[in-house]
Amino acid sequence: MYRSHVLICGGTGCTSSGSAAIEKALVSEIEKNGLKEEVQVVKTGCFGLCALGPIMIVYPEGTFYSMVKVEDIPEIVEEHLLKGRVVTRLVYQETVTDNGIKSLQDTAFYKKQNRVALRNCGVINPENIDEYIGEGGYQALAKVLTEMSPDDVIQTILDSGLRGRGGGGFPTGMKWKLARNIVKDADQKYVCCNADEGDPGAFMDRSVLEGDPHVVLEAMAIAGYAIGATQGYIYVRAEYPIAVERLEIAIKQAREYGLLGNNIFGTDFSFDIGLRLGAGAFVCGEETALMTSIEGNRGEPRPRPPFPAEKGLFQKPTILNNVETYANIPQIILNGSDWFASMGTEKSKGTKVFALGGKIHNTGLVEVPMGTTLRTVIEEIGGGIPNGKKFKAAQTGGPSGGCIPAEHMDIPIDYDNLISIGSMMGSGGLIVMDEDNCMVDIAKFFLEFTVDESCGKCTPCRIGTKRMYEMLDKITRGQGTLEDIDKLEELCYYIKQNSLCGLGQTAPNPVLSTLRYFRDEYVAHVVDKKCPAGVCKHLLSFEIDPEKCKGCTLCSRVCPAGAISGAVKTPHVIDKDKCLKCGACIEKCKFGAISKK
Amino acid sequence: MKIEELNAIRDKMKNQVTLRAEDPDSTKVLVAMGTCGIAAGARDVLTAFADGVAENNIEKVMVSQTGCIGNCQLEPIVEILEKGKDKVTYVNMNADKAKEVIEKHLIGGQVVSEYTI
Ligand SMILES: Cc1cc2nc3c(=O)[nH]c(=O)nc-3n(C[C@H](O)[C@H](O)[C@H](O)COP(=O)(O)O)c2cc1C
Ligand code: SF4
Ligand code: SF4
Ligand code: FES
Ligand code: FES
Helix, strand or coil, rough: CCEEEEEEEHHHHHHHHHHHHHHHHHHHHHHCCCCCCCEEEEEEEECCCCCHHEEEEEEECCCCEECCCCCHHHHHHHHHHHHCCHHHHHEEEEEECCCCCCHHCCCCHHHHHCCCCCCCCCCCCCCHHHHHHHHEEEEEEEEHHHHHHHHHHHHHHHHCCEEECCCCEEEEEHHHHHHHHHHCCCCCEEEEEEEECCCCCHHHHHHHHHHHHHHHHHHHHHHHHHHCCCCCEEEEEECCCCHHHHHHHHHHHHHCCCCCCHHCCCCCCCCCEEEEEEEHHHHHCCHHHHHHHHHCCCCCCCCCCCCCCCCCCCCEEEEHHHEHEEEEEEEEHHHCCHHHHCCCCCEEEEEEEEEEEEEECCCCCEEEEEEEEHHHHHHHCCCCCCHHHHEEEEEECCCHEEEEEECCCCCCCCCHHHCCCCCCCCCCEEEECCCCCHHHHHHHHHHHHHHHHHHCCCCHHHHHHHHHHHHHHHHHCCCCCCCHHHHHHHHHHHHHHHHHCCCHHHCHHHHHHHHHHHHHHHHHHHHHCCCCCCCCCCCCCCEECCCCCCCCCCCHHCCCCCCCCCCCCCCCCCCCCCCCCHHHHHCCCCCCCCECC | CCCHHHHHHHHHHHHHHHHHCCCCCHHHHECCCHHHHHHCHHHHHHHHHHHHHCCCCCCEEEEECCCCCCHHHCCCCECCCCCCCCCEEECCCCCCHHHHHHHHHHHCCCHHHHHCC
8 A cells, every 4th residue: 555646747748848757766766765665656647837847746745846857856755755854945836835835736826726627637647547447437437328318418418508628619518419319310420539739839638638538538438328429539639649649548448448349338338439640730620621631531621511410520420529528528427517517607617728828927737617817817826927027918719819908807718708809718728928029920920820721722711811921021020001901900801701611710810809909009010110019020129328338248249140349348339230130139238238129 | 347347446546546635624644754763663653554544444534754853762753633633642653553543543533542642
């Protein structure tokens, strides 16, 4: 019997910061100290605090060590595991208080969270099915198969109010109901899982797959029972090798236990799941493109109707749900629809996982009840904006979403509220921007992404987004006119209305929302030829203030263009024609003599 | 797999995974594991508590260690912190006494006063 568990994060973030070497060192130190029988090392999935990685938690105390290095391991093992003395120096400093060490659960980052979809992430070993079962895993499947009819299952999901977490927010129960009933005598139906996660900056689906892969398998089997399908497919991007590996292990273990396969729990329900790897094109996350890709063809969208519920994968009735959507299902079955519906707002129930990034203290994954305000997420859970800078906007929904300005910080986050202020939930990327971000530049960034990712099948998207990008580029170079801004806006509406799939239909959103809230910044670029945030290089001019310059020559030595001249101890001067606007000189000058305007 | 088998695995694993669920209401058994404590046999005491709690399926008890308390001649020392009650300190413990404390104190709710200070 182990008296202590050391959990070490094996998610993508921590793996890239070296957690595998730490795990090895830990195991060997534990052995060296004769603690092998007492202390268990558990490799888990992502804790959601990847920026602090590699992460390690010691239970039962719940001591949270962050940014652990291999060199620290002997000390942690000897002091903490052997002698019971927490190594305060190496503990995540937010948890250090005057009365000792707080557990991670008591930090501001965790306290306001409510983990449903992420409940097992960072808690269990995802490569051991027994740990999932120990947390109540596969009980929901057992309940469904032995106590509920398919219609009961669908009714429970409908009543829970669960809506799709992949972006669209379509009611999940409704989707299942359509797939169950629309074609009466289908010989085959399919259950698909969308694990393509193309939104740059989003990684919640990856974290669920890495940290709790069985929850997706269990939920898909439940969906299969509900709609009458015996085969499922998970479409996961090949750039997620850890997720793919854990899914493979999970599927194998579930088959060995007979939790996938024929006659599950001795009933006449059979269900199996296959993996399909995507090459990582953003458009392949769109439902019809995804199915086309699983069929072995080039991942291009096709017109709807017919909707997948009627003619989906291989022309058979199909449902497609997002990873996070599935991660909620077993809990809804076990705890009931009322439990789930008690969280959230009137039309958006449950919780939502966000990937917090950008100008924020605690970057990472957070799961909060729907209806939590942006202010709570950013200021309390996220710990606010670093360096005393001012909040400017939060971007949600990635390339399909928009920016939320400070004036809407107190709006409860849910599907409908976000749409009403010109953004959208999207998959849950949440990028915080401060006064140093230029909104025109942000819009340009997302358009560059869409231009690259447009599959090219329809003209409004292929050509339209390209034209939009060119106009934005022109504006950031200071060559735009007020007329260009109007033309840009017009083009946005045209593309929205005429594109074939969601990619094109939502691509203009980043531009429309920045125009709506930050039009003055666009105007400053074209009229004053200035970038107020000091980002757009072509509009910047670097100058040395002769009053402050001490002539230390540091700047002229770092300038890659040789643009700075001046004798020692006399004020230096920048040759504007040569200057590349790289900013290197500003960083070097100790006297704050150089400014960009 | 039958549902009974699923439940059996769940029950077997439950002890394992609940170690990671922090419950502020749980009773804490803290074994002092300073150098002197370890020399006096604190390790056996710790193991006895950990095993005993698991074997008897005692819920809401967390077995952990602390550093040296500064009473080396009384080691091994065990503190039991129960919510809403005074701290109980057992001294000069060994594995057998630990078993007794588990039975009488943790299960039975009676402090074994002959081992306290
Ligand atoms: C261009 C584009 C990309 C998309 N990418 C994803 C994705 O990566 N993951 C995802 O779950 N849904 C994505 N979607 C949404 C899917 O088309 C689909 O609505 C969703 O997977 C349905 O699952 P849900 O109802 O559980 O949200 C994308 C949609 C579009 C238009
Ligand atoms: S809208 Fe864009 S991504 Fe979608 S089908 Fe048309 S070209 Fe392809
Ligand atoms: S911004 Fe870069 S190129 Fe321009 S003067 Fe400074 S160092 Fe030289
Ligand atoms: S990968 Fe370790 S905390 Fe996210
Ligand atoms: S060289 Fe002029 S202030 Fe640095």
